[in-house]
Amino acid sequence: xxxxxxxxxxxxxxxxxxxxxxxxxxxxxxxxxxxxxxxxxxxxxxxxxxxxxxxxxxxxxxxxxxxxxxxxxxxxxxxxxxxxxxxxxxxxxxxxxxxxxxxxxxxxxxxxxxxxxxxxxxxxxxxxxxxxxxxxxxxxxxxxxxxxxxxxxxxxxxxxxxxxxxxxxxxxxxxxxxxxxxxxxxxxxxxxxxxxxxxxxxxxxxxxxxxxxxxxxxxxxxxxxxxxxxxxxxxxxxxxxxxxxxxxxxxxxxxxxxxxxxxxxxxxxxxxxxxxxxxxxxxxxxxxxxxxxxxxxxxxxxxxxxxxxxxxxxxxxxxx
Amino acid sequence: xxxxxxxxxxxxxxxxxxxxxxxxxxxxxxxxxxxxxxxxxxxxxxxxxxxxxxxxxxxxxxxxxxxxxxxxxxxxxxxxxxxxxxxxxxxxxxxxxxxxxxxxxxxxxxxxxxxxxxxxxxxxxxxxxxxxxxxxxxxxxxxxxxxxxxxxxxxxxxxxxxxxxxxxxxxxxxxxxxxxxxxxxxxxxxxxxxxxxxxxxxxxxxxxxxxxxxxxxxxxxxxxxxxxxxxxxxxxxxxxxxxxxxxxxxxxxxxxxxxxxxxxxxxxxxxxxxxxxxxxxxxxxxxxxxxxxxxxxxxxxxxxxxxxxxxxxxxxxxxx
Numbered sequence: 001x002x003x004x005x006x007x008x009x010x011x012x013x014x015x016x017x018x019x020x021x022x023x024x025x026x027x028x029x030x031x032x033x034x035x036x037x038x039x040x041x042x043x044x045x046x047x048x049x050x051x052x053x054x055x056x057x058x059x060x061x062x063x064x065x066x067x068x069x070x071x072x073x074x075x076x077x078x079x080x081x082x083x084x085x086x087x088x089x090x091x092x093x094x095x096x097x098x099x100x101x102x103x104x105x106x107x108x109x110x111x112x113x114x115x116x117x118x119x120x121x122x123x124x125x126x127x128x129x130x131x132x133x134x135x136x137x138x139x140x141x142x143x144x145x146x147x148x149x150x151x152x153x154x155x156x157x158x159x160x161x162x163x164x165x166x167x168x169x170x171x172x173x174x175x176x177x178x179x180x181x182x183x184x185x186x187x188x189x190x191x192x193x194x195x196x197x198x199x200x201x202x203x204x205x206x207x208x209x210x211x212x213x214x215x216x217x218x219x220x221x222x223x224x225x226x227x228x229x230x231x232x233x234x235x236x237x238x239x240x241x242x243x244x245x246x247x248x249x250x251x252x253x254x255x256x257x258x259x260x261x262x263x264x265x266x267x268x269x270x271x272x273x274x275x276x277x278x279x280x281x282x283x284x285x286x287x288x289x290x291x292x293x294x295x296x297x298x299x300x301x302x303x304x305x306x307x308x309x310x311x312x313x314x315x316x317x318x319x320x
Numbered sequence: 321x322x323x324x325x326x327x328x329x330x331x332x333x334x335x336x337x338x339x340x341x342x343x344x345x346x347x348x349x350x351x352x353x354x355x356x357x358x359x360x361x362x363x364x365x366x367x368x369x370x371x372x373x374x375x376x377x378x379x380x381x382x383x384x385x386x387x388x389x390x391x392x393x394x395x396x397x398x399x400x401x402x403x404x405x406x407x408x409x410x411x412x413x414x415x416x417x418x419x420x421x422x423x424x425x426x427x428x429x430x431x432x433x434x435x436x437x438x439x440x441x442x443x444x445x446x447x448x449x450x451x452x453x454x455x456x457x458x459x460x461x462x463x464x465x466x467x468x469x470x471x472x473x474x475x476x477x478x479x480x481x482x483x484x485x486x487x488x489x490x491x492x493x494x495x496x497x498x499x500x501x502x503x504x505x506x507x508x509x510x511x512x513x514x515x516x517x518x519x520x521x522x523x524x525x526x527x528x529x530x531x532x533x534x535x536x537x538x539x540x541x542x543x544x545x546x547x548x549x550x551x552x553x554x555x556x557x558x559x560x561x562x563x564x565x566x567x568x569x570x571x572x573x574x575x576x577x578x579x580x581x582x583x584x585x586x587x588x589x590x591x592x593x594x595x596x597x598x599x600x601x602x603x604x605x606x607x608x609x610x611x612x613x614x615x616x617x618x619x620x621x622x623x624x625x626x627x628x629x630x631x632x633x634x635x636x637x638x639x640x
Contacts, residue, residue, distance in 0.1 A: 156443035267616035318638030
């Protein structure tokens, strides 16, 4: 792939061509050597999209909820991107047949991009790759990007926390409240959705949730009080309430400069992760290298201590 | 502490003063800001000691075996250092009463240094602190340093593998063979000791061990074939055989230049670990720093991509 191809792809993505978007995400996901070039070309076209993270235990109806949100946003004339992230799956690139079927109603819609992403073997983990894929969808002109994660592990929580607004999905009678608390999900949720609210126990789950949110660390006056919304996503019920809750959270953040502050904190963490990973790789690349061996030999001979050697090594990997 | 103090301590340690040795190890263990200075001052006086790592499951008689080895080496006129490392213990600095009691017979011997080390909270973990403490004992004129680790976890295996010769202790009828194989101990053992050999099943354990060693990856001609020795350490039985096996392994390594090669590989890994940790810390120190925030703000504004930002950050932490 030549320099021109990346520029072409970015131009194609900005025109909303699904193939260009898909290829760019593949480059990001595969940690292509051209990744830096891709990200540099995308940067000027990012910052427009509102990023919503959705997480929750298996069975709460994440895909159905995501699909219902897409419908709601499309009705409002928004361009929508969906990134379905599965940290445990070896499949990616839209290979998740289940998602495709559930998202099938949006398949022919040129205003919707849907992409599945897996993590296995990804350099630095998915928590690092997902924001780059979000930038692709952002540059492609999406107004809203829904990042859906499967499961409630640490990675999922991290990915959802990278969003502008984090939505935590629960369902009645699954003991989700307690599980969620364990995974640190109560801390990251800006909006809580109790889906399958036509089932027994929906009100009890809402009560439990409100109780646990109240038990959380004391909020300062002016802090965001997470919304709790009931839905039956499969019938589209309550989905407009979710959109309203998201709009409210976004407006609340924008009023206070919190949206920008949150994005800045997120970018800072991202840069830190990339820098540490890059440096660790540069040093690992020196394994078996003559310079490292020479330093080690001097240590063994008593002519150098390991800290001074590490300084020399660092100079070697960070010089011009 | 002034510059002169470190030099004084090192001079004191070289004269074999226990207090100077103890204070230097405390500086190492506590990751003192003067650590670099300490290591630089020690370096010219290291490389003399033969380092033996001892590991094995709880109950195999590690402390008793270590103590018996100290006795044997003292009888041969050697100066001996003992470093008892417990990766899970919050205690250190010789605070392990049990060890003190078991090692009690050597308490008044000026030719023996005994030190317990714990890891909790140590920067970079014990696998990093232990070799520095070994250098202190080395500079203090020890001919042999016994590094005893408690347990058979990954850290213990790493610490034992940092030795010139790794001794793996087992006892009859504890199913140790299988457990050891799981923890990767069979791969690191240069000498295997079946202690408590007066108990039922000792010969079966030796057979199982020989069988498992035989099943290991095919050795190249000339590779070291691990020794298997039976002991009853509590009565001193077989301990001279262990010393003989250690001597044999050491001679074997020296003949082939393998001792130096092993120490060089070990020093290279150590330098790598120190360098990566130092760089990670330098970057973490920038959390909340104006430079990192400024980079993050440019990313959010679309004026910079996170990879280019990471490059700038790296330049910032590695410059002169």
